[in-house]
Amino acid sequence: MACGVYVGYSDEILREKFGLPGFGGVAYLVTLVVVGELAALLPLLLVTDRWRLSRPRTVAGVAWGCAIVANLFALSQVVLYFAVESRTYMSATANAVTGLCYAPLFAIPPLFAAVTWSYWKRHRA
Numbered sequence: 001m002a003c004g005v006y007v008g009y010s011d012e013i014l015r016e017k018f019g020l021p022g023f024g025g026v027a028y029l030v031t032l033v034v035v036g037e038l039a040a041l042l043p044l045l046l047v048t049d050r051w052r053l054s055r056p057r058t059v060a061g062v063a064w065g066c067a068i069v070a071n072l073f074a075l076s077q078v079v080l081y082f083a084v085e086s087r088t089y090m091s092a093t094a095n096a097v098t099g100l101c102y103a104p105l106f107a108i109p110p111l112f113a114a115v116t117w118s119y120w121k122r123h124r125a
Contacts, residue, residue, distance in 0.1 A: 042066065043112055046119040056123035063116040070109035078106065 046063055081099070090098065 039066070043115045046115050056119075060116070060120040060123060063119060067109065067113040067116045070112055074106050074109040 042063065045059070
């Protein structure tokens with residue numbers, strides 16, 4: 001979207017909702033991608049011993065906070081999926097396939113919590 005590639009939205013939706021084309025919309029999308037990538041790379045910091053951090057307890061505390069927030073967000077999305085009626089006008093089969101495709105993403109927060117717990121256990125002494 002930030003590069004002008006058609007992603008299924010009309011031009012008026014891109015202008016009204018996302019501010020694209022324009023500096024604000026592009027900055028928002030790039031920032032969102034960078035934050036997402038940093039969040040995805042955080043567990044690598046916790047499982048490797050290649051980088052020794054000066055304050056592992058602080059990192060463990062921050063990681064616990066991130067894991068709790070990620071689990072609460074995933075739980076809220078599951079509740080919304082079942083509580084809010086979809087207005088996408090997809091058939092029941094298409095909706096089920098979409099749900100099955102996104103279902104593995106809900107395993108990420110508990111796995112992140114497991115990695116955080118392992119890191120905390122290794123560095124609590």
